[in-house]
Amino acid sequence: MTTIIIEDEKPAARLLQRKLQKLNVEVGVMLHSVEESIAWFSNNAHPDLIFLDIQLSDGLSFEIFEKIEIRSAVIFTTAYDEYALRAFKLNSIDYLLKPIDEEDLEVSVAKFKARLPKQNMVQMDFDQIKRMLSNPFDKNHKKRFTVKIGQHLKVIAIDEIECFFSENKGTYIHTFDNRNYLIESTLEVLEQELDPEKFFRVSRKFIIALRSIKEILIHSNSRLKVILPSYAEDEIIVSREKVSDFKTWIG
Known part of the structure; x- marks a missing residue:
């Protein structure tokens, strides 16, 4: 064929x-x-x-x-x-x-x-x-998220967010004050809702904020490793097929 x-x-x-x-x-x-x-x-x-x-x-x-x-x-x-x-x-x-x-x-x-x-x-x-x-990027982008904590609702502004990550079929917000919050969304949906100038999906597991990047290291197999200010639960690796776009994104 x-x-x-x-x-x-x-x-x-x-x-x-x-x-x-x-x-x-x-x-x-x-x-x-x-x-x-x-x-x-x-x-x-x-x-x-x-x-x-x-x-x-x-x-x-x-x-x-x-x-x-x-x-x-x-x-x-x-x-x-x-x-x-x-x-x-x-x-x-x-x-x-x-x-x-x-x-x-x-x-x-x-x-x-x-x-x-x-x-x-x-x-x-x-x-x-x-x-x-x-033109999904022409629409209004997410400015805040509301998360449930026990019997309370907490509003998290977009500028408080260091990254989003998926784990055990759940999606989480990680904030600059080193806290994780479970949200009812997926990384695929978030990609369409977030401002692409401020957020980038570096891999299947992570979307990171541009302002949160602390350090970028050369990693194996032509990949890059990103260090954030507080997130340290897992390595954040820019997948090889995304490295070129990532470099363009960070300018």
Whole structure:
């Protein structure tokens, strides 16, 4: 089968390519923007399967389908939370939440192969999708969180937060005064709610505040280690595929 990846973060695209190779799926082409993808599809035979990031550097990837009639199966690779994705998941579409788990990837590929040789045509309600997903960073960002402590409610301002972390299927706020608070959210949801200039998801487990960074150390395998003022329960490691974006974020 013919497969391509459309992903604006080149390290993430290469990582996905390596994971697919382990499943004996060869990637013919990797594209990195809406403009590049439209040009490529205009001049090449369409593949059987597309791994497609939703948010590309020059716009939403749905813009490709508005310009080109594409007859390919699509597996979205995205950081959007599962609840939002339910708004437009169709029979011909699957999705993988970033960072992509290899077992989930294997299941998605198996689903696609099980449908062969049926021809898949992507049909999407672009207006509905854009209402749900377009420009998530233009909305008002979270300014505070309310947490329950016994019979009391405590309001935590965004500037009090050093980082967010996940542990034992729970999500926690860690504040500058070295306290942890359980919240009813996920890191995936928080990524959409927080100001991306102030917060960055460095790994599957951590979202950190820019103002909380005390020190950055070179770590093994081309990764970085971040030291915060008070959090010391676990090492905060910037995953390899996020190092480039992290360096851009910190300026």
